[in-house]
Amino acid sequence: VALQKFEGEFPFYWVCDLPMATLQKLNAALEILQLLYDAYPEAIEERKVTSTLYRFCQKVQTFINAQLTYARLARDNSLMHSPDESGQLPLHRALRDNATLGSIKLIVAGNSSALRYADNTGMIPLHVACQDHHSPSVVEYLIGRLQSTTCLSATDFDHNTLLHHACMGANHKIITLLL
Secondary structure, three states: OOOOOEOOEOHHHHHHOOOOOOHHHHHHHHHHHHHHHHHOHHHHHOHHHHHOHHHOOHHHHHHHHHHHHHHHHHHOHHHHOOOOOOOOOHHHHHHHOOOOHHHHHHHHHHOHHHHHOOOOOOOOHHHHHHHHOOOHHHHHHHHHHHOOHHHHHOOOOOOOOHHHHHHHHOOHHHHHHHO
């Protein structure tokens, strides 16, 4: 559905362009935007969205601008493959910062080898997601992308598993997912 165009535009654009008369409509539109972005994150960079951004309400502009930051990062091959002083790639940092599923998908598309890249403490991005991210759907996506049940037993240099990290983050939904 996220890829079905109406009058030449994706649903993402049409939700952005809705007149937001009430806070209730705005909150519903922002939730729909989030769902559409998570399903098809590439829509954020559609020319019609970026060229008419000024027409959208302020909260929609803020959402789009925040996601565009990740979309632009994902296209920068040099940054995507350059670890920081902690040995973390942009994927580690985006997970720690609770980036949306759509943004995580864009970053993974920009550097799929980052999924298996361990930082200076031996944490792969999935460890970071289990400990720091609020969304089980992001953890589920990463597990699916790794396509291996051995990733579930991955340990960091302190021998902490994904479940250990989920417990450290006290995220019941992620703990349940892992169990």
